[in-house]
Amino acid sequence: MHPLALFDCLISSLESQHTQATSAHLSARLAYGLTETTSRAETPVRINITSFASASSISISVGIDIPRVVLEFRISRLQQAPERVAAPLSTGSRSSKQHQNNPPKALGRSGPCARPHNASNSDDDLSRHLTSRRRQSKRLPHICGEDDTKTPALGRASLYLANELLAAVARFLDADGDIDSLVRCNRRLYHLLVADLYRHNAQHHEGSALRWAARHGRRETLERAIDTGVRLADFVLLPLAAEGGYLEMARLLLEQGGADVAVSDEGDWLPLGAAARQGHREVVELLMDAGADLETGYLGWTPLNVAANSGHVDVVRYLLDKGADMEHRSESGWTPLKSAACNGHTATVTLLLQRGADVRAAADRGWTALHSAANSGHGDIVQLLIDHGADPALPTMDGWTPLTLAADKGKTDAVRALLCKGADISLACGNGWTPLTLASDSGHVDIVKLLLEHGANVMSPCNHGWTPLSLAAGADRATVVKLLLEHGANIAATNDAGWSALLTAADRGHRDVVEALLAHGADVQAHTHSGWTALHAVAENGDLELAKLLLQAGANPMTGNRSGWTPFHIAAHNNRADLVQFFMGHPGTNFVQKDNNGRTAAFHAAMRNSVDVLDVMLSRDMNKSEVVDVEDDYGTAAIVAATRNGHAAVVRRLITVSNYDMASTDIFGRDLLYWAERSGNVDLLAIVKEHAAQKGYDSELPSETAGNPVRWVDDSCWCEVCTRCTVLGTTSWECPDCDEGCFLICAECYEFGKRCRDTTHDLVPHLCNRIE
Incomplete structure (x- = not known):
């Protein structure tokens, strides 16, 4: 519960009651307000109010215990009662004597909903008495509004006490929201506490309300702060007002707030830079008249730099007229011309060029305004710059020309402008990439077409011999591939390692490109220098649909590479069971064909724990032991390779079909039980021991690493x-x-x-x- 809601209830009760109101009625009003406000409380709130009122005195004692606020107040004021006031708080038929002998009970101790009795005579006497006292009192302007004389006199004493109580309470509140809630209760409280609210915010919250006002153009808020004695010069408000373009607020801060044009905000932006960046010319003029520096800015970005970067041509013209340096560079070397060119501000570029800006000025890494305009795709600015002497062949420090930048980024307008202005279409960037190779790799069809129409070499290679066709194929740019083929690209061309466009596309799984290349006559059996074909690459990646496409075009799953590995070996080695099954249906598939180390596809599957592949292979009607018991060039059978690697599931499957002799030893002189024990795989050891027992074999070779898996x-x-x-x-x-x-x-x-x-x-x- 907001603590100030309790005070509002108290004020409402006191304002609405006569001073002779019975404690029962006042207590009922306070209890009602308390119940209504505490129903939303998150933590307990306790309030104890005791009051006593008579013709000669008013006493109010308030004790409030709220989270973070514990207050105790006792206020007592004596009043000189007129002699004819006999029974100021008389009720009903009781005599004044009886009432004097029996003063009213303390607030809160009477009946729960008692209503005050009629005491009209006493009311008149007390009203005249309080009116007289109020007129004799000195008015407190910070407590009472100027319309205080229009308020009924009856009860004003209690209101004075309430105001003093609230003013004291406000000094103990530590949150702007608490004071603000109190201020919003009614007009009297606003006049009472608004100054405290502003001062509190300035002292304890770094003037957050002032910064908000400056950012949103609320001049009246700043004026009110000045009236309450807040020093606006203690806060950085001018950059905020300048950025928002609030001219009158900026004027107020300069003339009455003591603002300094040389003080920056939290982002290190000075007022002039902030106004120039947003294009607020009138504010710029005001700040210039106040002595703002033209050549100072965040990270070297002067007001002219930021105005040009944002394209505010009127501000740029004004700053130039005031003598701003248009060749000034930021810390990263950006000039106003480069900033405007990069962001496509044609009018600003035109103005700067008319004033004589240097088109060859380069920033970090050698980027000129032309490089930035080309990279951003601003064709009209590219033409302007070249017409004023910019060199379209000038490379950056990394070797990028304006044309290679535009081609790589897909900026068709800039490419067209550069070509129209005679840019060399064959110039490559530092790594040997020409505009055509860059556009082909990125898939910019319009630019590829434009470059080809202007005579680009369709076979121009970049580093390592990659042609535009191979790059487009590898990047899955089917449309570009077709376009290059239509313009005479050599479909059989390879890079330095022998990779053709078809091989590259197949290796990366680009089915549409593979189809396009096959349709144009690509050789499906073409291979790299190491003997890899497109089907080898597909077998490794496991793309069944692409494998079907290649086999339909004539690929052979039993073609070996330089290591003797066929696509069939590769699929088995990588546990591609679906591909193995598909290759097994090919009429030329040989189950016992060996690689250069004497290993069959089944051996590879056993060595690499490809259980699914073995299940597929052994499901065929054939002499299974002849397939699985083939030893490699080092005298190792498939079941031994699986045991050495701890593949229990593979060994369990092979035992059912293998005729391997459990007593035989390998080139190290070790038997199968030795390797099973050494693997540390308990399940595998149990399988091998059971099989050895069935064969009547008991190994006498101990394993020095038994139970300690590698x-x-x-x-x-x-x-x-x-x-x-x-x-x-x-x-x-x-x-x-x-x-x-x-x-x-x-x-x-x-x-x-x-x-x-x-x-x-x-x-x-x-x-x-x-x-x-």
Whole structure:
């Protein structure tokens, strides 16, 4: 509950009652108000009021206990009663003597809804008495309004006491909202406490009300603050008024508020800069007349800079007439011309050029006004700048020309303007990207068409040999691909690594582009320097629909790359069960075809824990043991590879079809039970032990790491010898020549003397540091 609501109830009661009102009635009014206001209270509020009124004295005692406000007041005033007032508080048939012997009970102790009895004679006497006393009293202007004489005299004494009580209470309130609520009660309270409200806000809330008034143009609020004695100069208000364009308020702050034109706001904006930024010319003139500095601003942005940046041409003209430096640079090197050009303010650019602004002035990284205009797409300003001497071939420090910037951002108007003004269409930016390669990669069809119409080389490559067609294909720009093909782009062209447009599109899964390229005769069997075809890329990514499209165009799932991996191997290795099933339906699919390490697709599935792939493969009617028991070049069978890596589900599946000899040992002299125990996988060990018992085999090879599983690295790193994932934190060895530099040998195999397929190759250390 707002504490001031209680006081409002008290005031309402006192104003509406005669001084001889019975305590019962007054108590009832206060109780009603208290009940009404405390019903919304969040915390308990206690109020105790005791009063005594007679012809000679009025005494009010108020005790209020409110959260954060505890007040105790006792006010007593004696009044000289006329001799003829015999029974000022007489009620009913009681005699004055009886009443004098039995004074009324204290406020709040009488009946709950007692009404005062008629005492007209006493009322007249008391009214004349109080009227006389009030006229003799000195008026307190901070308590009573000027219309005080129009208020009925009856009860005025109690109102004086209430005013004093409220004035005292206001001094104890610590929130503007409390005082404001009290001020809003009625007109008398407004005159009483409005000055306290302004002073309190200024002293305790950093003049928030004043800042609000300055920001919203409420001049009368500032005038009232001045009248109440608040020093406006103690607060930064002028930048707020200037930014809002409040001319008269700014004048008031300068003339009566003591505002300083050199003091900035919280954002470090000076008044002149704030007004110029918003285009308030009259305020700018006022501040200039008050002595504001033309060449000072936030981060070096002078009033002219910000006015040009916002396109306020009238302010720009006025500041230039006042001598502002139009070549002044901000801390980042921006001139007024560059600011206006960047934001497309043609009239401002025209004015600055007429006044002789330097079109070659460059900001940080070498950006001129022309670069900014082209980058933002303002074709009319591009033409203006070039007509006034700007160089369209001038690059930034990063090698960007205005044309490459416009082409990259898709700014057709700027590109057209630059081409009309003779910009070199073949100039590339620092990384070798021409306007056409940039536009093709970004998919700006209109600009690609415009550049081709102006003679751009459709086959101009950027760094690493990427052509506009390959870039568009890789970025899924089907419309641009078709446009380039129509203008003679070579569909078979590749980059430095042998990637064609078809391979790039297939690798990134862009089906529409692949269809467009195949329709124009792209070679589906074209491969990179490492032997990867489009189908290899699709098999790795698992895009079944795209694989169907490529097979329909003649792709072969059994074509191997330089490592001997076919799309069939890759799908099995990456657990692409749907693709494996699809490839199995191809007439040329060979289940036992090996890669360069002697591994079949089933071996890859077992090594990489691809249970779904094994289920699909073993569901076919064939000699399953011939498929799963094929050993690689290091004498490892699929079931051994799965056991070394702890793949219990794979081993359980293979045991049902494998004829692997449990007593056989590998190149390390270790059997299957050894690897199962060493894996630390309890389920796997139980499966292998049960199978060994069924075969009548009991291993005599203890495992020194039993029950202590190894922390494997991310599954993209595995040893090509033992097939295990390489161990975290240990140094493996890598052959840069075999398998495109992906041939790894774990530390343990290296210590056993194992090497890559060519012992003459030099190995380099490789540290796996990614945890799965």
